Amino acid sequence: MRRHVPVAVIGLLGIALVGCQKDDEPPILSATCAAQPSTGSAPLAVRFLLDVSGAEGPFTVTVSYGDGATGSDPDILHTYASSGSYAASFTIETSTQSARCTALVDVVGPTPTPTPAGNQPPNPSFRTFPAAKGNTVTGRAPFTVGLNMCLTSDPENDWLFFSMDYQGDRRWDSRGPFGGNCRKEVVYPAGTYSPTLCVHDIDKNREPLHDDQCHTFTVVATP
Numbered sequence: 001m002r003r004h005v006p007v008a009v010i011g012l013l014g015i016a017l018v019g020c021q022k023d024d025e026p027p028i029l030s031a032t033c034a035a036q037p038s039t040g041s042a043p044l045a046v047r048f049l050l051d052v053s054g055a056e057g058p059f060t061v062t063v064s065y066g067d068g069a070t071g072s073d074p075d076i077l078h079t080y081a082s083s084g085s086y087a088a089s090f091t092i093e094t095s096t097q098s099a100r101c102t103a104l105v106d107v108v109g110p111t112p113t114p115t116p117a118g119n120q121p122p123n124p125s126f127r128t129f130p131a132a133k134g135n136t137v138t139g140r141a142p143f144t145v146g147l148n149m150c151l152t153s154d155p156e157n158d159w160l161f162f163s164m165d166y167q168g169d170r171r172w173d174s175r176g177p178f179g180g181n182c183r184k185e186v187v188y189p190a191g192t193y194s195p196t197l198c199v200h201d202i203d204k205n206r207e208p209l210h211d212d213q214c215h216t217f218t219v220v221a222t223p
Helices: none
Strands: 008-011 014-015 030-038 039-043 046-054 060-064 078-080 082-091 098-108 127-129 136-140 143-146 159-165 174-176 183-189 192-193 196-202 214-215 218-222
Touching: 014 183, 046 098, 078 082, 127 214, 136 143, 143 218
Parallel strands: 030 098, 039 098, 136 218
Antiparallel strands: 008 014, 030 046, 046 078, 060 082, 082 098, 127 143, 143 183, 159 174, 159 196, 192 218, 196 214
16 A cells, blocks of 8 residues: 655644555556467367456456357366457456456367268179170070179278169069179060169178169060
8 A cells, every 4th residue: 555654844833744644545456368278270178367466355257258158267168169269358356346358369260181082882893694785685585694793893892782673673683792692694584674783882780881873784585
């Protein structure tokens, strides 16, 4: 507290002394704050350092983090989820005093991480024996046609799942991941048929990694 120094007053009637007198002004409340770290990539966890001096008695703290969040404990770690520039403000109050400080935080977008190339679908191979001309296989009934997908390969060497519809009636006649499922011989009576061959890759739990890749041939068995 500031005090007055005694001063001698000389008058005609004698000498008088002015006594010591207290200054009634309260101390000044002040606050400083800082963010650690003050910059970084989202999501950014920030701890704030708050220093308060000159408080007369207990005080309260109100925090506005600048991103819509508020609080009353300056020691709590706060996370900024999105990129942007934020001004975190701290209001300190006693029964007779108040002070305010601000800490700036700059948050940039998350650092991109290299994404490995995704799993690739198989490279299908659809064949018939005898070989189709264009897309049609023609022969005399009973006509034996070999349907084959065994030369299908996969970039990651995933297991393959084969499906065949011999007649083209939208009913699977053969399905499975084994070698015997990639080739079948079918005997066709006289008529025209639309056999469909499909393949996709599967994981270790036999769940599909990609949709079926399919091809439909035309088989003409003449009388």
